[in-house]
Amino acid sequence: MERISLGIMAVHLSHEHGYVTEIAKRSTSYGMNCVRFVPASIDPIDLTITGETFDPQTQSWISDTFSIPPFIYDRCFYNQSKASKRCKPIVEWLKKNPATTFLGYGLPDKWKVYHTIQKNNHLNSYLPDTELISTPMQILNRLRNDSSCLLKPVVGSRGIGIVAIHQTQKEITVTYHNGPDKKTKSFEQVDRFMNWCERLLKQQSYLLQPLLPLVDREAYPFDIRILLQKDADGNWSLVEKGVRKGYQGSFLSNLTTGGEPITYKQWSEQLTPRQRFLLEDELSTITSHLPTLLEDTFGRLFELGIDIGYAKDGSIWVLDVNSKPGRKTFIETKPELKHTLYDSPFAYCKYLSSKNDQKGATIID
Known part of the structure; x- marks a missing residue:
């Protein structure tokens, strides 16, 4: 009987090399093959x-030519x-291919996700007041109010491309990150800010x-x-909760912008029992x-990374939802989770495969 293949797909072949390789090392124990590819490399x-x-013999990747795998783990990040x-x-064409099953179809852009959550009575109160920008005047109006x-x-x-803006009586200051480095621009004239x-x-x-x-309390984001x-x-299943902590003076806590991970337990010890509850x-x-x-x-989705903001007044905010979350926050603080994190794509793939066999066709759920 031919082994089932799981294909791990990314925009660049070596993307997340360590993570993808650790997953692939588990392929034999699940009786499956593992391949990786770039969508543009399909003939x-x-x-x-x-x-x-x-x-599995050499525990390494080798160049190969193969058919489109029946199961795909999509780790494509677009910019x-x-x-x-x-x-x-x-990728959109592949998702419509009836012979291919994606572990998860991913999420659209943040504006579409926001609108979906906004319609839900259980969740809409957790959303920050958000609007799609069509003109710089919207930014200026928000600054005049807040x-x-x-x-x-x-x-x-x-955290790439996120910009914080502050207005004082003298100037408007724009702050953004280039990796861990924080950059600022100041505008004393409103028209120059509007042009920017x-x-x-x-x-x-x-x-x-x-x-x-x-x-x-120490002003760390x-x-x-x-x-x-x-x-x-x-x-x-809830795999884990973790906390990402930025540096003083920054407004971001993403690891790529200079943040560091700490355990949720370590962070939550500062809360009172009532706050924690x-x-x-x-x-x-x-x-x-x-x-x-x-x-x-x-x-269908396979995984979600949900970023939660916890404000000084105890209010809770859904800041972002990511269908292709990273693992660094958890691997660095909870190394014992590695097996769960690396096994889960094959475990879920096995489940989808058995469901396909029961239905005799590609599943649609």
Whole structure:
């Protein structure tokens, strides 16, 4: 009997090399093969792929040509690059291929996700007041009301492209990150600031949000990352909660912008028992309703990273929802979770495979 193949797909072949390799090392114990490929490497004529197959004997990747695998773990991250623009339509075509089953179909842009959550009575109170920016005047109006705001790319991850803006009587200051390095620009004249906004908005679409007071007692920015995954029975499971802590003076806690991970337990010890109880209750509401809502709207998902803001007044905010979450927050603070994290794609793939066999066709759920 031929082994089933799981294909791990990314915009660049070596993307997340360590994570993908650790997954592939588990392929033999699940009786499956593991390949990795870039969507643009699919031959449009004979539908073969030039990519790499994991060799269990040498525990390494080898160049290979193979058919489109029946199961695909999509780890494509899109940006403004040419590679992204080549890959995206091919992935959309693959999702419609009846012979292919994606572990998860992923989520659309942040504005569409926001609108979906906004319609849900259990969850809409956790959303910051958000609007899609069509003109710089929206930014100026928000500053006149609040004296600060946040610009967030509609398509993006890892804190890339997020801009914080503050207004004082003397000037408007723009702050953003280039990796861990924080950059600032100041504008004493409003028209120069508006021109800068005009240029920024031509590059990509942005959301406008309040700049929430998401800092701890020592003024370090932080957020709570919740990782949810489907288990071997196809049910949503809370894998772990962790906290990402930025540096003083920054407004971001993403690890790529200089943040560091700490355990949720370590962070939550500063809370009173009542604060902890109320927070856990709110997080339970979010994690019990959000995955089902998103799957009902956008199709099957395998995993979710939910970023939660906890403000000084105890208010709780859903900052972002990512269908292709990273693992660094948990691997660095809870190394014992590695086996769960690396096993889960094959465990869920096995579940989907058995469901396919029962139905005699590709599943649609």
